[in-house]
Amino acid sequence: MAGLHKGDRIALLTSGGDAPGMNAALRAAAKVGLSLGLEVLGVEDGYRGLIDGRFRPIDLRELDDNARRGGTVLGTARSKVFPTAEGQTRAREQIIKANLSGLVVMGGNGSLTGARVLSEAVTASGAPFGVVGIPASIDNDIGCTSLSIGVDTAMNTIMEACDRIADTALAHQRIFIVEVMGRDCGYLAMTAGISCGADVVLTREGDKTDEQIIDQVMRAVEAAYARPSGRRHVLVIKSEGVRFESGALKTAIDARISDKYPEVDTRVTVLGHVVRGGSPTALDRLLGSRLANVAVRALHAGDSQLMAGWAIPGQTRASSRWDPHVTLWPIEEVLTETARLHAGSHDLVRWRVRALSEAEPVLYL
Numbered sequence: 095m096a097g098l099h100k101g102d103r104i105a106l107l108t109s110g111g112d113a114p115g116m117n118a119a120l121r122a123a124a125k126v127g128l129s130l131g132l133e134v135l136g137v138e139d140g141y142r143g144l145i146d147g148r149f150r151p152i153d154l155r156e157l158d159d160n161a162r163r164g165g166t167v168l169g170t171a172r173s174k175v176f177p178t179a180e181g182q183t184r185a186r187e188q189i190i191k192a193n194l195s196g197l198v199v200m201g202g203n204g205s206l207t208g209a210r211v212l213s214e215a216v217t218a219s220g221a222p223f224g225v226v227g228i229p230a231s232i233d234n235d236i237g238c239t240s241l242s243i244g245v246d247t248a249m250n251t252i253m254e255a256c257d258r259i260a261d262t263a264l265a266h267q268r269i270f271i272v273e274v275m276g277r278d279c280g281y282l283a284m285t286a287g288i289s290c291g292a293d294v295v296l297t298r299e300g301d302k303t304d305e306q307i308i309d310q311v312m313r314a315v316e317a318a319y320a321r322p323s324g325r326r327h328v329l330v331i332k333s334e335g336v337r338f339e340s341g342a343l344k345t346a347i348d349a350r351i352s353d354k355y356p357e358v359d360t361r362v363t364v365l366g367h368v369v370r371g372g373s374p375t376a377l378d379r380l381l382g383s384r385l386a387n388v389a390v391r392a393l394h395a396g397d398s399q400l401m402a403g404w405a406i407p408g409q410t411r412a413s414s415r416w417d418p419h420v421t422l423w424p425i426e427e428v429l430t431e432t433a434r435l436h437a438g439s440h441d442l443v444r445w446r447v448r449a450l451s452e453a454e455p456v457l458y459l
């Protein structure tokens with residue numbers, strides 16, 4: 095694809111689950127685009143807005159004000175129409191009508207799948223349409239990037255919540271089961287669990303039966319109630335993807351402890367969407383800004399069908415020329431790697447499962 099020229103028009107779009115740091119990434123994308131002489135528009139409400147042709151001029155003041163906030167000023171959606179042939183035709187028509195030369199898509203797996211679909215789009219002059227993706231999802235389940243926008247903030251939110259829960263758990267000598275978001279990826283549960291010293295971390299990738307989970311929690315219970323009274327509590331962090339429902343786990347644990355520990359209570363806290371909101375951490379703002387910088391410069395240079403990913407240990411692909419920590423990966427490869435992460439066949443998932451099982455007896459010491 096030929097590079098873009100002064101006055102060419104690009105658009106920014108956020109899609110799927112919002113992630114803290116998206117606004118900082120939008121600010122950086124807009125400023126870099128403008129500095130390169132491009133005209134920058136925002137698409138409202140993700141692919142839903144693209145289909146409807148809802149574009150708006152970028153307001154730098156709004157972006158400056160909101161870079162410190164969670165959510166996305168552009169709005170986001172999980173469009174049901176875009177994945178259909180009709181939705182995609184309408185999106186391609188709107189791209190021509192708005193005279194767009196390129197698009198930056200920020201989001202997770204579904205959003206990047208949408209970005210690949212737009213590779214068939216053309217500009218008003220019939221030239222290939224440029225699309226570059228930026229990984230943004232608190233789940234950290236996207237391939238070809240070691241971090242996605244929003245993960246660090248979500249991890250810190252879980253850690254703060256668990257620290258608070260630990261205060262009351264200790265005061266009452268209770269067992270707490272804290273359920274955290276992450277869809278089918280246990281990354282948030284695992285990293286937050288280590289950060290806040292949980293006794294048990296349960297992930298879907300661990301692939302344990304209900305009985306194995308109960309036994310694991312009971313081992314932590316036995317260890318905890320053998321400690322001196324100032325250290326008697328159990329913190330279980332459970333990823334929402336674990337099939338054993340949190341309420342059912344509580345019931346099972348209560349049944350097992352009722353004779354030996356009749357005074358011990360079990361409580362369940364589901365953190366839910368609390369984990370997805372809030373002011374982005376410095377790391378998420380920086381990550382968003384650096385990924386966006388490379389994404390827009392790549393689009394400007396004429397690259398397309400790529401995603402800007404954060405450095406991966408041992409990666410063989412060269413870094414981008416604009417930032418040694420950011421690498422541009424073919425979206426096709428990103429989606430293949432993401433599918434392997436979701437299926438559990440990726441080396442990284444195998445390592446996480448192994449590391450967690452090795453950590454199990456360490457956690458409840």
Ligand code: F6P
Binds near residue numbers: 202231275
């Ligand atoms: O993918 C991000 C995420 O927050 C997941 O962790 C969660 O399972 C899902 O989105 C919730 O989606 P929704 O906001 O549509 O309920």
